[in-house]
Amino acid sequence: MRATFEKVLVCESKNEPARVLLSLATGSRKTVIAANLLWRLHEAGRLGKPALFLCDRDELREQAYEKLSKAFPKGSVRIVKAEKGRNLAKNAKVHIATYQTLGLDGEAQDEASFLTNYYPENAFSVIIIDECHRSAWGRWSEVLKRNPDAIHIGLTATQRQLREGKKQTAADAEIKANNLKYFGEPVYEYTLIQAQxxxxxxxxxxxxxxxxIDLKIYTCAEVTAAKPIDARTGKAIAEEEIKDQYTADRYDHGLILPExxxxxxxxxxxxxxxxxxxxxxxxxxxxxxxxxxxxxxxxxxxxxxxxxxxxxxxxxxxxxxxxxxxxxxxxxxxxxxxxxxxxxxxxxxxxxxxxxxxxxxxxxxxxxxxxxxxxxxxxxxxxxxxxxxxxxxxxxxxxxxxxxxxxxxxxxxxxxxxxxxxxxxxxxxxxGKHRPPLPELMNGEKVSIIPQGRFILQRREGRDVPIPLDEYRQEMISRVLREAATLHDFRGLWVETEKRRKLINHLLGEHYSPDTVRELMDMADCDHFDLFAHFGYREKALKRVEREDAFLEQQIPWFASMDDKAAIVVRGIGQQFGVGGTDALESSELWNVPEIRRVGGFDALRTLGKPAEVMREAKVRLFGV
Incomplete structure (x- = not known):
């Protein structure tokens, strides 16, 4: 949000139209961000005129209404529609509309529309265009051209460049031909891989x-010989109605293959x-x-x-x-x-x-x-x-x-x-008038499915690239092995909070996600330690609860050598690992666990020496089982 406001202020300081593009991965809650942007602008007194949230699907309109209504007082957010000759959203602070509602889904440029009938020029202070990459297909630019003084904010997951068509005005081309040209470079980008x-x-x-069967190309002669029927009517198809050839990209679209x-x-x-x-x-x-x-x-x-x-x-x-x-x-x-x-x-x-x-x-x-x-x-x-x-x-x-x-x-x-x-x-x-026959072959040809591999997405040279899962995992592990050649070295690194975090941040910085590999290898119940120990040092991978149980059983003599309060805290360390893994041991919330706090928490370890050193020893024993 800060980047959006900074761009608006820069544009205003230069006396330029405020145009902002946000590029956010699908699923990263663009509508929630829009609601927060509008609320902050409202709080700053920048919504002297209504704001417009514009989308192209009824489902998006309903989702926008749900999210925006939670941000503003009751009645401040309305869906645009006409009733008895008036606009029901007239007095709302935020108007939500589809292009269809505004009458901008047709091709005629000179016809009156809901937009021109109910909204004068410069009627809005802010216009947010949802999925603006897709919106370039229609007449959405009419709304922007009628509101040049408003702040225009484009939301997209895929900033879109449009090859110019032959039939478009210069004004339309300026807005529609290239989202990047109109809005400028995104002020903030959050990619699918980053979010993952x-x-x-x-x-x-x-x-x-x-x-x-996708390795095969069907010729007209082959299709004819198979005596195709029309998939819609069941009637036979004449040879002259069959195309010269059918390649895999037309299967089950231009040629139906039941097998x-x-x-x-x-x-x-x-x-x-x-x-x-x-x-x-x-x-x-x-x-x-x-x-x-x-x-x-x-x-x-x-x-x-x-x-x-x-x-x-x-x-x-x-x-x-x-x-x-x-x-x-x-x-x-x-x-x-x-x-x-x-x-x-x-x-x-x-x-x-x-x-x-x-x-x-x-x-x-x-x-x-x-x-x-x-x-x-x-x-x-x-x-x-x-x-x-x-x-x-x-x-x-x-x-x-x-x-x-x-x-x-x-x-x-x-x-x-x-x-x-x-x-x-x-x-x-x-x-709508004539449907050509849709050939269907019933030739009994056996079809098998050939595996082509498992892949994971990674960002390389600025692009999303599917990498074979095994290759991705091996490359990630090789980076861990550079830092710790043996399991002993790795365990020593892992129990040092700063060194461990540095390793994880280094992997993330090179676009290797331990969380993602853990999920895809069906090891969600394991800690990152066991992920690395298993694939890097050929150790058996234990689930968090399995490592907790082994620790509590193997360290009974160690617990017996402590006073009762210290033993409760150290056992609690193992139990909290079973719940949240290594991260749980490095969180301040560890000391707020009731049974640990009740016996003195961190201070209870002082009877065994310096608490930080006792914690380190507990971790070494935990990761040594």
Whole structure:
């Protein structure tokens, strides 16, 4: 927030328009930050005129209203809408609107709109544009051009450069062609990898897979010989209606392959069963509406059979389709319930605007070219969910889309569309009048899924790069071994608070996250000490509670040699390690634990010598079991 205010003051001191860009990873609570920015501006007396929070989805509008309403007094925040010829938000301090509400979702530039009818020029003191990278597609610039004196703040996870189109005015080009050009460089950037390393967003394990059939190219002759049917109607397709060839990026979009769909769904279901069970929250991004239909049916059938084999009752709506054609009514259940609606099969309806904190996996059965869309889709899984202990998520890539990590956010101009329910169905060959046949092959070809490796994201040379998990772990461990060649040396380093923190900070500074590796190696119950000891020095990794129990058992003679109060404190050190690991031993809260504080805490150790040296010895014994 400070960076935002500094930029505003600098612009005002130079008598320049105040334009600010914040680039924050999806899931890092941009709306909460916006609420705090507006509240601070209000407290500073800078909201003499109303503020406008502008977004492009109904879901984003509702989320903004929820967050902003908590920051301001009741009635100060209103959603913009007309009723009986008047604007219901007229007297509010903060107005929340979508482009559609303001009448800015069409192409006609000269038509009157809600914006021009209800708001004069320079009606706002501050305008916050949510997801401003995506907003460049429409007429959102009309709001900015009518309010040149307002502070303009753009929020984005992917600052977007737009290749210029042929049909645009010079004024539109100035605003729409390049977010960076309009707002300037971001005053603050917080990347996905930074947020993961800080523990603010969930760690991500990338699993790359490839259907064996994707190595094949189908020619017109091969498709014709297989006697394809129209996937929509079931009717035969004539040769002249078949394209010259079909490559993997068109499978299950331009050419439906049931065996491919079945193999991918079976592989995914097996992986879910192996990592947490099938009843976990998952989004599967499909190529088109019909593809989502087929995937939903396959996943539902696999689950019903699994329940039958286990002798348990299947839960309702295990897999459901959620596209522009329907299913959006199940989104809230998908977000909140742990008893139904587990697998959402979509195209792009859930790509943005929906916070799903408990999401365990993001799955790509879909090919993509847009890095912006890709990052937004990945962002669905990045949120941490404390209640279900979700600190990591799986990214299953069946189509090679994770190659988009680290690519530039430059896209072609997008023609505004008349949107249905805020998301498309992927059927871009349907003009509403004539739908060409969609070939489906029933040739019984066997399809297998080929593993391509496990990966973790790392920042290298300013870009997000998927690194093989084993390589990442080995490189991190090699840096630890440079500091401590033997387990004895490492233990001596670890018990010294400053040396330990220096080591961790050094790893983080080189973009190696021990927390992330611990999560992805299924060692969340282990301390960092055991992570490093296991992979660096081939020691058996103990869980925190296992190390606590071993310490309390092996050190009974040592406890017996102390007075009762000192023994209670030292045993308490082992017990607190079992709860919070090494960090718990280096926190001042250790001495506020009731049983430790009751016997004198730190001072109780003086009967054994200098308390700091006793603490060090306790740690050496703890990490020596």
């Amino acid at each position: 390393e800080d523990g603010y967003l969930a760690a991500c394990e990338i699993v790359r897979l490839q259907p064996s 491919r769909i079945a193999a991918m769904c079976a592989d995914l279901f097996k992986r879910l069963c192996e990592h947490g069970g099938p009843e976990q929250k998952v989004i599967i991004f499909c190529n088109r509406d019909l593809h989502a239909d087929r995937v939903q049916i396959q996943m539902q059938n696999l689950y019903v059979q699994w329940c039958k084999d286990k002798g348990i009752t299947a839960k309702e709506h295990y897999a459901f389709k959620c596209t522009a054609e329907g299913g959006s009514e199940r989104i809230e259940t998908f977000r909140g319930s742990g008893e139904r609606c587990f697998i959402a099969c979509t195209v792009d309806l859930l790509a943005t605007g929906v916070d799903i904190e408990r999401l365990n996996a993001v799955v790509f059965f879909r090919y993509l070219e847009s890095s912006i869309t890709f990052y937004q889709m990945v962002g669905r899984g990045t949120r941490i969910h404390e209640e279900t202990q979700k600190y990591k998520f799986w990214l299953y890539d069946y189509t090679g889309v994770t190659a988009l990590f680290g690519t530039d956010f430059i896209t072609k101009p997008h023609k505004p569309r008349k949107d249905k329910s805020g998301g498309g169905d992927g059927d871009d060959d349907d003009d």
